[in-house]
Amino acid sequence: MTFFLLLGALIVLLWLGMPMFAALFLLPLGVLFWVEGAVPALGEMVIGKLDGYLLVAIPLFMLMAHIMVRGRVVDDLYNAAFALLRGVRGGVGIATVLACTVFAAISGSSVATALTIGKIAIPQMLRYGMSRQGAFGVVAGGGTLGILIPPSAPMVLYAYVTETSVAALFLAGLVPGLLMALMFAAYCFVTEGKAKVPADEPVPDSVQVALMRAGWSLSLPIFVLGGIYLGVFTATEAAGTGTIYALLIAALIYRTLTWRDMLQGVQEATRTSAMLLMIIAGAAIYGYMLTKLQVPQELTQLVADFGLSRTEFLIAMMVLLFLLGLVLESFSIILLTMPAILPLLGVLDIDKVWYGILLTLSLEMALISPPVALNLVVIKAITGAPLAEVNRSILPYMLMLAFGTAMLIAFPEIALWLPRVAGYGG
Incomplete structure (x- = not known):
């Protein structure tokens, strides 16, 4: 019960308005001082946790996405999807799902995916007869693909915390991500049959022209992910070379990226990364506290006492992660839960790559679950x-994500097949 008491105390501090990084520093320091009468040497602990080469990939992937968005390179993604699917039943909604799927392979962020595609797609969907709730829901649901389809910033953080292969995680997210996109598209096809472009409306661009204009956007994820999977470069190197590639596209080919855009992108990526690094520093002390209080051993004994099977444990964890997602964001959930949960994965013979994808699916549900639902905001x-109207739009997508999670628990090979074929084990 110690873990849940500490987690409850942390949530209370956050509810009172304390920033996450401050709560992660102060709560464990207070507990350690109370239990042991002293506090640890913080400097060595924090520096040791932040001194990770893989962490550099997170701000670089963020900057890569900012360059593509601010250079307006990704605008052609939706136009190409729209041209391709405009005459299909529910085609405007399906085009939004397709655009979210491709942009997810560029941004690594669900919020960025929902924001970028939503600004372009929502007016188009409403114009061509899609219901308001349908339009809001497909952007919120499609946006969640940003952290499941690689590259994914939460996956990079999970890989760092658990010492798991980033390439294996990225590969493991591909099939579940595409399956979720297919479910979302099928839902639009069934429920939004009237939402399509009239046959007699003039066509702004042919499919061939639209696809050619979107070619540079489509080439970026192929360049980045192909380089990782072929062993040309590591995830961190891929983030760096991908950022340079995005800069060349936006500045030299499109010529739409200004110095001001670049500066704003750097500032935003730096601000987000600094926030994350402060949370990681606090999480290092939090994890030390859990270890000193023998919380992992306590949880292991609790699982043994209840006689939980692997499937029962995973279901319980998915429920817990969903509840945490109602009040916390994805990075914090990973950093708060994994120090205590990681030893249990070995005890129950749960593959870390498999659990990482299940965790990501739960984080996706959190992104569209009120009250802290960033995609809905x-x-x-x-x-x-x-906001009440927006909230009502996401129920079908939450149910589909829950179904996808259940499928992945029942059939781990959905996630593990591709990494094993590629030789990453899993």
């Missing part, structure tokens, strides 16, 4: 719609 900001 983004949609409200784009449209000005009441």
Whole structure:
């Protein structure tokens, strides 16, 4: 019960308005001082946790996405998807799912995916007869693909915390991500049959022209992910070379990236990365506290006492992660839970790559679960719609994500097949 008491105390501090990094520093320091009468040497602990080459990939992937967005390179993604699917039943919704899927392979962020595609797609969907709830829901749901389809910033953090192969995690996310995209598209096809472009409306661009214009956007994920999977460079090197590649596209080919855009992108990536690094530093002390209080051993004994099977444990964890997602964001959930949960994965013979994808699916549900539902806040900001109306739009997508999680628990090979074929074990 110690883990849940500490977690509850942390949530109370956050509810009182304390920043996450401050709560992660102060709570464990207070507990350690109370239990042991002293506090550890913080400097060595924090520096040791932050001194990780893999962590450099996170701000670089963020900057790569900012360059593509601010250079307006990704605008052609939706236009190409729209041209390709405009005459299909529910085609405007399906085009949004397709655009979210491709942009997810560029951004690594669900919020960025929902914001970027939503600004372009929502007016188009409403114009061509899609219901308001349908339009809001498909952007919120499609946006969650940003952290499941690689590259994914939460996956990079999970790989760092658990010492798991980033390439294996990226490969493991591909099939579940595409399956979720297929489910979202099928839902649009069934429920939004009237949402398509009239046959007599003039075509702005042919499919061939639209696809050619989107070619540079499509080439970026192929360049980055192909380089990782072929062993040309590591995840961190891929993030660096991908950022340079994005800069060349936006500045030299499109010629739409200004110095001001570049500066703003760097500032935003730096701000987000600094926040994350402070949380990681606090999580190092939090994890030390859990170890000193023997919380992992306590949880292991609790699982043994209840006689939980692997499947029962995973279901319980998915419920816990969903509940945490109601009040915490994805990075914090990974850093708070993994120090205590990681030893249990070995005890129950749960593959770390498999669990990482299950964790990511739970984080996706958290991104569209009120009250802390960042994707929904983004949609409200784009449209000005009441948050209550936006909230009602996400129930079908939460159910589909829950179904996808259940499928992955029942059939681990959905995630593990591709990494094993590629020789990463898993």
